[in-house]
Amino acid sequence: MSFIVDLSIYAIKHGRAHRVLPSLIIAQGILESASGTSELAMNANNLFGIKSGSGWSGDIYTKQTAEHNTDGTVYYIDADFQKYPTIEGCVIDLVYKYVNGTGWEAHNRYAAVLNQTDYKKATAAVKAAGYATDVNYPAKLNELIEQYELTKYDKEVDYVVKIALDAGHGINTAGKRTPDGEREWSLNNKVLLACAAKLNKYQDVQILRLDDSTGNTDVSLTTRTNKANAWKADALVSIHHNAFDGKWGSHGGVETLVQEITASKASKDIAAIIQPRIVFAMGLRNRGVKTDNLHMLRESSMPAILTEGGFMDSTTDIGALRSDAKLKAQGEAIADGLAVYFKLKLKVAGTPVPPKEDEELKFSSPALKKETETSLVSRAHRQIIVAAAVKSGAHASWTDKLGNNTLTDADVLGLAVKYTVTVNK
Ligand SMILES: [Zn+2]
Structure with missing residues (x-):
């Protein structure tokens, strides 16, 4: 049970923030990592069998893995998986995958996973998007959600x-x-x-x-x-x-x-x-x-x-x-x-x-x-912040970004915070 409690903290924190049901995340964790005891979970904090994509710059863990044909028969391949410093990092990655899609398609194939209130619809959406090849994947998740009463983590009231x-x-x-x-x-x-x-x-x-x-x-x-x-x-x-x-x-x-x-x-x-x-x-x-x-x-x-x-x-x-x-x-x-x-x-x-x-x-x-807009939008203020930041070590390309108007408000705030620049001086 302590695996579920530990995982629920991150499932609630990141799932709720991005409208992914925590019960779905926890059930996937239980199923795919055998409640945290799998080789990938123990050695790579990877609870969901997340494979390493081209965009991944972190550590990699290589392991043999079972795949299923559409008729349910099994075959084995060597695959690279993402290795995380913490379980939380893995949860964030799963949630981001649902929010942002695969990254190589214009359409987010996981869009139907978001904003669900019914866990059965969420588990079906995950399977429909091609997340798992196991034909029984949604049924297995639904059973875990019911067995461990995971829907209690979906309720906003205790937040x-x-x-x-x-x-x-x-x-x-x-x-x-x-x-x-x-x-x-x-x-x-x-x-x-x-x-x-x-x-x-x-x-x-x-x-x-x-x-x-x-x-x-x-x-x-x-x-x-x-x-x-x-x-x-x-x-x-x-x-x-x-x-x-x-x-x-x-x-x-x-x-x-x-x-x-x-x-x-x-x-x-x-x-x-x-x-x-x-x-x-x-x-x-x-x-x-x-x-x-x-x-x-x-x-x-x-x-x-x-x-x-x-x-x-x-x-x-x-x-x-x-x-x-x-x-x-x-x-x-x-x-x-x-x-x-x-x-x-x-x-x-x-x-x-x-x-x-x-x-x-x-x-x-x-x-x-008006006050905030003056701080952020005023070109004079932006110039002061960028100049001071570059002078104290920020990359010179920030000046170019200022010049071609691609500097966002978040950039300006980030530079101001990072380089301890006084906004109104
Ligand atoms: Zn004081």
């Missing part, structure tokens, strides 16, 4: 997004205060409470707080990340406010940090979605998404960001930091950004507004939309 929230420091932590003695934790706490309140307006969200909610104890960073890791949070947001040298000055602005070098794509995506929202909520300068080596980002095993919602020693920013309305808006901006990333639905009575599938960034106001 909960777990968000770990962290107000940086404690109320008495030395140094973490404005030149006038106002405490950073108090600012962080107000943002956290507003963020949690807004998150609770969405369906299927659980929140875990990592700091001491009274502020009296500055909980150690190790305790904080251990707590988030043990809880298996889906994302971690550590909320902070910046300081330059503790003396009033005209510096200022909002930035969001991800771990240098090792940040996951999810961390960068979440940062890219949340950063402009905080900028707009606070009405402060946009310092962009940056990288650093920080405990909360490095030692957490889920996508993690650290927000700096303005400078506590900035004469420009302090007005916004002293405004409870702006801190509330900042917390809600973080919650709304998470909602966009995790595709959360608001708990609304009455007629729900159907979500737009292709709308990656949902803007809460026309002004925010």
Whole structure:
């Protein structure tokens, strides 16, 4: 049973995201890998007998394999199979095959596998697409799905997004205060409470707080990340406010940090979605998404960001930091950004507004939309980002892409994140 439980985690994560039934993925895994005990599963983490195609650049595992003629008779061939570092990689590959097709046909022969709610239709579609030569393949999968009650993994109802929230420091932590003695934790706490309140307006969200909610104890960073890791949070947001040298000055602005070098794509995506929202909520300068080596980002095993919602020693920013309305808006901006990333639905009575599938960034106001477009679309901004990225080691071909207008918004964000370029400088 533990094989099914282990596999179900990845089948749910990647299957649901791409509208492939987890029950189908798990049944295929059980059948094709003899519940994880097959030679291919043990030596190559290949649960589905995925053969190596021309597009495969990873490791290869060669093995003799049985094939079936259409009349059911068996013959043997030597075949190359894809070797994966983890089982999850194999699940991703199977799901991508269904989503994208074979890669050598214009038409996706697996299209009918997607968006099914009836597992019998899904297993029939897999066979119809020519996935397996065994004529009894769908019947065998259906039997496994029924025997192990795998349809329970198809239900959306038990899917909960777990968000770990962290107000940086404690109320008495030395140094973490404005030149006038106002405490950073108090600012962080107000943002956290507003963020949690807004998150609770969405369906299927659980929140875990990592700091001491009274502020009296500055909980150690190790305790904080251990707590988030043990809880298996889906994302971690550590909320902070910046300081330059503790003396009033005209510096200022909002930035969001991800771990240098090792940040996951999810961390960068979440940062890219949340950063402009905080900028707009606070009405402060946009310092962009940056990288650093920080405990909360490095030692957490889920996508993690650290927000700096303005400078506590900035004469420009302090007005916004002293405004409870702006801190509330900042917390809600973080919650709304998470909602966009995790595709959360608001708990609304009455007629729900159907979500737009292709709308990656949902803007809460026309002004925010304009702000983000200015960062991304403005040619001047793009030139600054590309020039700085190339100067710090990005390939020179990015300049060509800028020149011939093939640079996408994702490219620009990627360059900005990777090379720690300040968007508005
Ligand atoms: Zn801090």
